[in-house]
Amino acid sequence: MTTPGESTLARTDGLTSAEVTDRVSRGAVNRLTERTSRSVGEIVRANVLTRFNAILGGLFVLVMVTGSFADGLFGLVLVVNSGIGIVQEYLAKRKLDRLALLNAPTTRVVRDGTVLVVATRDVVQDDLIELRTGDQVPADGTLLASAGLELDEANLTGESDPVAHDEGDEILSGTSVVAGSGRYHAKQVGADAYVNRIAADARRFTRTRSEIQESINVLLRYITWVIAVALPITIWSQWRTVGDQGWQQVVIRSAAGVVGLVPEGLVLLTSVAFLLSAVQLTRQQVLVQQLPAVEGLARVDVVCLDKTGTLTAGDIVFEEVWPLGGHDRDEIRGALGALADDPNANGTLAAIAAALPSPGWERTDTVPFNSARKWSAASFEGHPSWVLGAPEVLLAAQPRHSGPEAAEGARGAWGAGAIRAQVAELAEAGRRVVLLARSEGLPASGTLPADVEPAALVTLTEQVRPDAAATLRYFREQGVAVKVVSGDNPVTVAAVAREVGLEVGEPVDARTLADDDPEALREVLRTHTVFGRVTPEQKRAFVHALQADGHVVAMTGDGVNDALALKDADIGVAMGNGAQATRAVAELVLLDGRFAHLPDVLAEGRRVIGNVERVANLFVAKNAMSLVAILAAAVIAVPFPFLPRHLTLVSAVTIGIPAFFLALGPNRRRYLPGFLHRILRFAVPAGAVAGVAVIAAYLLAGSSYGVPVDEFASRCSVQPGSAAVADVACWQPGSGATITLLTVFFWILAVLARPFRPWKAALVAAMVGLAAGAFLVPAAAQFFYLDAPLPLVGQSLAVGVAGAVLVEVVYRTSPSLQAAHHVPD
Known part of the structure; x- marks a missing residue:
């Protein structure tokens, strides 16, 4: 004490x-009490308590009350979709927590x-x-x-x-x-430490913006209102038409129509596509901390890079020696190797030691490096003493010579002016320059002897990542602009940028920028590429300025000074060996610190966006079909054409299963804004065509097949869940409508699967086979309540073909849709 x-x-x-x-x-x-990600309870609540789950959950309960469990298969999607989101985010949280070591x-x-x-x-x-x-x-x-x-x-x-x-x-x-x-x-200590106070604001969890998820949420919001209107209409119409068969039939028919309005598979497929992309990228040492980040990077059109840790590895490396005054290069390299053979070598000597071998000279005395004097020295048995330090310090320690002696730069003459000019030229190229000098005696620890003479300039440079140039070239080819934003000297930053192939122009010293003039900052960012001496607050302001100019911005970095900018960027990318605060706020973490992984992430994001858009058309078309069928059934007072199990079959073979494979296939299409508009432009009219075709097929089938209206209640009112089999004639109108719907939707699938490849053709053929099996296999036909005599099959197919022709017309009258969907794999 x-x-x-x-x-x-x-x-x-x-x-x-x-x-x-x-x-x-x-x-x-x-220790820190703040957490860098959401708790398990928050993860579960965010993935379970959604509008999507509320809609389907309510319908699922209603169907279960009727006892018709086969018609409630759609409820499985609730569990699967929530489980995917929970598991992915929890695994990402665990992985991040293992990586999150601040010190x-x-x-x-x-x-x-x-x-x-x-x-x-x-x-x-x-x-x-x-x-x-x-x-x-610490x-x-x-x-x-x-x-x-x-x-x-x-x-x-x-x-x-x-x-x-x-x-x-x-x-x-x-x-x-x-x-x-x-x-x-x-x-x-802990939360009061400077590094953690900087990160406090950045630590708060925020969701990554996703155009796909936002578009789906907009659809669900609209569909919620549509359901609010359609539900009483469909209950009223079904009560009028099948009410005499009991309330259970009213609920089942009504639920079939409303379930068709919910694009449940679209949300599931989006989650699956994001999840599998995240898993794939993790195998490539890229940790996806939020699912939408994969999509987000594909939308990026400006990438802000920090120099240190991103373009460079953060270490300096020996580059070259420039002998002065006729000194021998081999002697110079030997002296440097001997100086670097020091157990207490600083960063400069360590870089030299990694490149030059020690000549084995016996060291007799040492003056260690000191930042105040900015030089170090050593003497060796049988050799002169050597001094290595900052050129401006060593040159200033001796009187300057002029006249012929200086011009010739002979041994023993400083030629200080020429040396300074050469140092300035090398520094302008971004090199770190030190001066090697020789002396007959060892300098005292604080002073340089009068006989020290310059022997060589030694240049070092930051170690540029070998993959940086190729990565930046890829971004340039993809139309993504690059801004290098660093806290280092602008000249040094510009030199590194040139080395990796960027068109630098005039580098900007951020200290000259007015922090209170956002418009001026936006103008500078439009016209310049390289920025040095940028503060953490300015990095954040740069991100805001680019976003205000309409750009989607990605920010990479590894230091705490990058954390706030990474948090505010649309996509933050942190290096795995960077600061914990930076990794905590980033959407993507490059676990091995390799900048070259970003093209893989960009390509993966484009694949996800393109494929999700491709399959989203299938789901939205089904929603449009259901709405048209609900309204038409109400207007003409007929039962809704399908049971929920019919739509489960159609959704599985024309949407769910093929969409899963299409969502995983290759897709090199560049990102195009307008995701929701393009979907509605095709899916709504295509779905409307399907809805009209379904009602037409149902009416045609009902006129020739099925049972008379006055016998319907007595012959077709089998209680749901009963072991008794209804009169198969009761199934025939719905079977005809199902055949028509399958035909139209198989054509929609064929349109969206273009350009065809063997695996796509095999996929569609397999789905047609499954659909046919549901009619031909007795057990399946009984389970799905299907019965279609051959003439009924022919007339239903004819109606379906007419609908398919109209779908093709819709597709061909929109060149923008063809350009968006017809992309080589």
């Missing part, structure tokens, strides 16, 4: 075990005077934390001691250069140690 008058933060032996226990009991620990798993703390390694989440307020190279800073605080401590703060600021920190400096969580060591007391 602390002695009287002694501050906890003034001690250097750390907390005692009792003090740690006290802080844990008070909740002053480095390094362990941290060194001093407790009871001893250095211990504890789980980062177990760090408590006022803990004395020891930092070493490679550590991440909490905010003030440095008590620093031995050349340098932090990589790119995660917070986007700036790639390390920042030196001395005793008394404030340091923030979310940064990492790249050089030196230090100790500090944790002042803000």
Whole structure:
């Protein structure tokens, strides 16, 4: 415990075990109570309590009350659709939770005077934390001691250069140690830490916008009102026509009409298509955290990229040496290899060591790198001493020469002006430049000797991801604009952008932009591609400005400084090795950090959109058919032509099963806006044609087949669920209508399946075979209440063919529909 008058933060032996226990009991620990995704209960409620489930659930209960369980098969869709959404989101939540590690798993703390390694989440307020190279800073605080401590703060600021920190400096969580060591007391932990305060707003769960789901919701909203009107109409009309057979028949016939108005399979197929795409992308190391994100990326027309971690791997690599004053290249490379052969190498020497072998020189003395002096040096047995550091520092330490000596750049002469010009030229190309110089004696730790002479310029560059150029070329070919938005130096950002094949133009320093002028920002974004020195708040403003200009925006990034922009973008894409806050708000996480996966996601999204639109026409056509049939049956006072089981058969073989396969097939069509308009443009008239054809076939069948009206009640009023078999003649009008409906809908399926491929032809043929089997197999015919003498089959087929011809006319009179649907696979 602390002695009287002694501050906890003034001690250097750390907390005692009792003090740690006290802080844990008070909740002053480095743990977050916020969750990065919805709870299991919220996931279940969101997928169960939907308008779609309410409509079908009510109808399912009504049919079950009648005891006709075979007519309630549509209720299975309720369970399947909800289950798919729940399972997918729960699995994504679990996977995210396993990935969501904000800091390094362990941290060194001093407790009871001893250095211990504890789980980062177990760090408590006022803990004395020891930092070493490679550590991440787990909490905010003030440095008590620093031995050349340098932090990589790119995660917070986007700036790639390390920042030196001395005793008394404030340091923030979310940064990492790249050089030196230090100790500090944790002042803000957990939710109070800077990195988590930035992410607090971004952590709130938001739904990804989906044009498909929004369109389906609009359909359901309209259909809700249609049902509200159609339900009393169909109950009244069926009571007039079949009321003498009992209330159960009224409910079943009414439910058949209303169930046909609900595109239940469309919602299910959309969920299945999204789910299977998410599973497929997970195999390619892409975590889809929300189902609609696959579709969303296909709609994107602007991608905002962060340089570090996206275009580059975040590491610097050795590039080249530029000998000065006649120095030998081999000697230079040997000296660099010897300097880099250092167990305490900083980032620059580590990059050189990865490229140049050590010549095996015996090191006799070392001056380690220090950010204040910006150079390091070493001496070697039998060789000169060598100094490596910032050109401006080494050049400024010596008097400048002029005249012929400088012009010739001879050995022993600085030629400072020429060197500075060369440094500036290399820096303009985005290179990081250091100067290698030689000396006969080892410099003192704080000063350079007078005999130091320049030997070579050494250039390093950020490691550009090998797949970046091909990925950006793909976006360009697909008409997707790219904006590079980075917190780094604009010149450096522009150089990297050029290297990956972007047309850069003039890079923009975001510090020159007016934050309070949205229109000016929109104009700059229209005309420029590369932006440097961009703050986290500006990244967010960039996203808003692009959206205000009508763009669908994707934002990629890996640092906390990207989190808010990712959240507000239409689609946020995070790198798997990025900050937890960034991964938490992103719709897509590239688990292996490979930017090259984005074309796969884009292609998958386009496939989903194209195929869902293709099959949506089938479902909406069925809805239109049912509405026309309901109204026509009410006007002419006839029973609704179908039982629910008839529509279950038609829906299965002409819509449900083929739609499942069509939704999974290839589709390379580019995204076209107007999803709902195109569906209504074709499906409504096609469905209306089917509805009219069905009523015509039912009336024709009833005039020649079935039973007389005055005998209908006595011969056809079998109670639902009874083991007794009704007179098969009672089934014949409905059978004729079913044949006609199958014919028209098989043609709608054939239209939407174009262009035909062998697998599509086989699919349609198989469905025709299943439909025929329902009539020809006695058990199936009895289950579905089907009976059709050959003449009835002929006349019903004729009506169906006439309807199919009209469907073809509808399709051919709309070139935009043909262009949208007739896409090579």
